[in-house]
Amino acid sequence: MAVRRxxxxxxxDDKKILxxxxxxxxxxxxxxxxxxxxxxxxxxxxxxVGLAAPQIGITQRLTVISIPPAVEERAxxxxxxxxxxxxxxxxxxxxxxxxxxxxxxxxxxxxLPGWYGEVPRASWVTVEYTDLTGxxxxxxxxxxxxxxxxxxxxxxxxxxxxxxxxxxxxxxxxYSQEEAPAAAE
Ligand code: ZN
Numbered sequence: 001m002a003v004r005r006x007x008x009x010x011x012x013d014d015k016k017i018l019x020x021x022x023x024x025x026x027x028x029x030x031x032x033x034x035x036x037x038x039x040x041x042x043x044x045x046x047x048x049v050g051l052a053a054p055q056i057g058i059t060q061r062l063t064v065i066s067i068p069p070a071v072e073e074r075a076x077x078x079x080x081x082x083x084x085x086x087x088x089x090x091x092x093x094x095x096x097x098x099x100x101x102x103x104x105x106x107x108x109x110x111x112l113p114g115w116y117g118e119v120p121r122a123s124w125v126t127v128e129y130t131d132l133t134g135x136x137x138x139x140x141x142x143x144x145x146x147x148x149x150x151x152x153x154x155x156x157x158x159x160x161x162x163x164x165x166x167x168x169x170x171x172x173x174x175y176s177q178e179e180a181p182a183a184a185e
Contacts, residue, residue, distance in 0.1 A: 001034075001037050001038055001041045002038050002041065003038075003041050003042045003045045004038055004039075004042045004056040004057075005056065005057075006042065006046060006051075006055050006056060006110050006111060007054070007055055007056065007057055007111055008111050008112065008113075009109065009111045009112045009161055009163065010112065014111070017054060017057055017059065018054055018055070018111060018156070018159065018161060019159040019160075019161065020054065020059050020159050021059075021157075021158055021159045022052075022053065022054055022059040022060055022061045022156075022157045022158070022159070023059065023060060023061065024060075024061050024092050025060050025061055025062055025091050025092055025130075027091065027130060027134045028134055032062065032089075032091065032132060033132055035053070035058070035062070036062070036064055036089045036132065038056075039051050039053065039056065039062075039063075039064045040064050040066065040087070042056060043064060043066060043110070044066070046110050046113070046184070047180070047184065048110045048183070048184045048185055049065065049066055049067060049068070049145065049149055049183040049184070049185055050063065050064065050065045050066070050149040050152060050153045050183075050185035051063065051064055051110060051153075051185070052153045052156035052157055053157075054156055054157065054159070055110060055111050055156060061091065061092045061093070061157045062089075062090070062091050062092075062157075063089075063090050063093065063153040063154070063156065063157065064087070064088065064089050064090070065086075065087070065088045065090065065146070065149045065150065065153060065185075066085065066086070066087045066088075067085065067086040067087075067145055067146050067149065068085055069081045069083060069084050069085045070082050070083035086146065088129075088139075089131060089132050090127070090129040090130075090131075090150075090153070091129060091130040091131065091132070092129060092130050093127050093128070093129035093150070093153070093154055093157070094127065094128050094129070094154075095125050095126070095127055095150070095151070095154060096126050096127065096128050096138075097125065097126040097141075098122035098124070098125045098126075099122045099123045099124045099125070100122075101122070101123045102120040102121060102122055102123065103120070103121060103122075103123045104118050104119070104120050105118065105119065105121065105148060105182065106118055106119075106171075106181050106182035107119040107121075107148060107152060107162050107182060107183070107185070108162075108175075108180065108181075108182055108183065108184035108185070109152070109161065109162050109163075109184060109185060110184050110185065111161070112161075112162075112163070113176065113184070114174050114175055114176030115172060115173065115174055115175070115176075116172070116173065116175055116180070116181055116182050116184075117162070117163065117166040117169070117171045117172035117173070118166060118167070118168060118171035119148075119152075119162055119165045119166055120165070120167060121147065121148050121151045121152075121165075122147065122151065123143065123147065124141045124142060124143045124147050125139075125141075125142055125147050125150055125151060126138065126139065126140050126141055126142070127139045127142065127150050127154070145183055148183075148185075149183070149185050152185040153185060162185075
């Protein structure tokens with residue numbers, strides 16, 4: 001496995017690639033397993049919850065998402081995992097249904113480290129995708145961080161950056177001297 005370089009929105013050459021609409025992955029594709037493993041490693045090294053192939057310079061419709069486990073604190077102060085970590089490799093993903101209702105939330109992008117802004121997103125989405133075995137799968141009515149990550153990553157595959165989705169640009173701020181206020185994707 002290898003950590004790849006993550007392209008940056010604020011680099012003009014990188015931005016050209018990041019704003020390109022990616023093409024569909026043709027299946028079967030035996031090299032995807034290694035590529036997905038590299039993408040997970042790159043994403044984890046950067047403390048992200050999602051990474052799209054164009055962010056490492058590959059303009060194909062492939063993205064990985066890793067939602068951390070949900071933990072709850074018990075009365076005695078101990079932490080218990082109430083939902084396990086969720087890992088997805090999504091090939092040719094498509095939003096097939098989305099809620100009309102939108103929710104605002106702080107969002108960051110691994111291609112603009114340290115910066116976060118308020119992005120409105122559909123509160124739930126249903127996504128169809130192909131998995132690494134070539135099987136078409138469906139995530140039904142994803143909510144919360146998974147819903148936000150799915151919309152952020154699929155935007156990347158269409159060459160759309162989160163900065164274009166921010167309605168109030170005064171919310172876009174540099175948090176690099178502080179603790180990250182939200183997840184970066
Ligand atoms: Zn991003």
